[in-house]
Each structure stands twice: as structure tokens, then as C-alpha cells.
Amino acid sequence: MTDFTLEDLETIVAARAGSGDPASYTARLKEKGVAHAAKKFGEEAVETVIAALDETDGRLASEAADLLYHLLVLMHLRHVPLSGVMAELARRTAQTGLEEKAARPGGAAD
Ligand SMILES: N=c1c2ncn([C@@H]3O[C@H](COP(=O)(O)OP(=O)(O)OP(=O)(O)O)[C@@H](O)[C@H]3O)c2ncn1[C@@H]1O[C@H](COP(=O)(O)O)[C@@H](O)[C@H]1O
Numbered sequence: 001m002t003d004f005t006l007e008d009l010e011t012i013v014a015a016r017a018g019s020g021d022p023a024s025y026t027a028r029l030k031e032k033g034v035a036h037a038a039k040k041f042g043e044e045a046v047e048t049v050i051a052a053l054d055e056t057d058g059r060l061a062s063e064a065a066d067l068l069y070h071l072l073v074l075m076h077l078r079h080v081p082l083s084g085v086m087a088e089l090a091r092r093t094a095q096t097g098l099e100e101k102a103a104r105p106g107g108a109a110d
Pocket residue numbers: 012013016017023024025026027040043065066069
């Protein structure tokens with residue numbers, strides 16, 4: 001159990017992205033831009049799927065960690081704070097997932 005939160009990681013990502021430190025992977029992602037960060041996120045998503053289907057729980061946790069880190073970098077580069085995502089998730093708790101899906105534009109349940 002750890003008390004480390006996604007908000008903590010978001011703060012680290014913001015600091016490292018703006019650090020200009022040549023040793024920082026986050027700063028390097030920022031230099032390469034949103035399209036590159038989005039591509040990296042997509043790669044990590046695929047690796048998470050593969051781990052979910054075929055690998056150990058430990059490997060899945062590791063790939064999920066890569067995925068969440070890359071999501072936070074992508075959100076930072078697009079200036080969308082985690083608090084905005086949490087507010088959207090909080091709003092959705094008022095209904096079930098299928099009700100929320102049906103309420104989306106063109107989102108009738110399948
Ligand atoms: N949580 C992470 C984290 N998760 C994954 N990664 C990096 O994401 C990369 C993913 O691996 P890949 O093989 O897909 O990519 P790669 O081949 O290394 O890189 P590319 O050349 O393909 O871009 C690895 O380099 C990992 O080190 C992370 N890099 C940083 N963090 C956090 O960000 C903090 C700041 O890191 P720096 O910005 O590097 O100081 C760290 O202390 C951590 O808390």
C-alpha cells in the first residue's frame with residue numbers, strides 16, 4: 001500500500017516537463033510534442049492489452065504504470081488537468097455506466 005497518488009505524479013510530470021533537464025524523459029517527450037506523446041500512449045496501451053491477455057499480474061501492473069504516466073504527460077501537454085478528468089468521473093457516479101453510454105450523442109446501449 002502506498003499513499004502516492006496520480007495527483008503527485010501529475011505534479012512531478014509538470015515540474016520535469018518544464019525542467020529542460022537533458023536527463024529527463026518527460027522533458028524529452030515534451031520537446032517531441034503532442035503527436036509523439038500520443039503515439040507513445042497508444043504503444044503503451046497496446047502493451048497493456050498484451051500484458052492483460054498473456055502476461056503475469058506484475059507485468060500488467062508495470063505496463064499499466066507506463067500507461068498512466070504517459071497519459072499524464074499527454075494531458076499535461078494538452079493543458080488538461082487531472083482535476084478535470086476527476087470532475088468528469090465524479091459527475092458520472094450519478095448514473096450507471098450503461099445509462100451514461102446511452103446519454104452520449106449517438107450512444108444507445110448495444
Ligand atoms: N513514471 C514514470 C515512467 N514510466 C515510464 N517511464 C518511461 O517511459 C519509457 C517507456 O519505455 P519505452 O520502451 O516505450 O520507450 P523508450 O524506448 O525508453 O523511449 P522512446 O525512445 O521510444 O521514446 C521508459 O523510458 C520509461 O523509463 C517513465 N518515466 C518517468 N516516470 C516518472 O516521471 C518522473 C520524472 O522522470 P524524468 O522526466 O525522466 O526525470 C520519474 O521519477 C517517475 O516518477
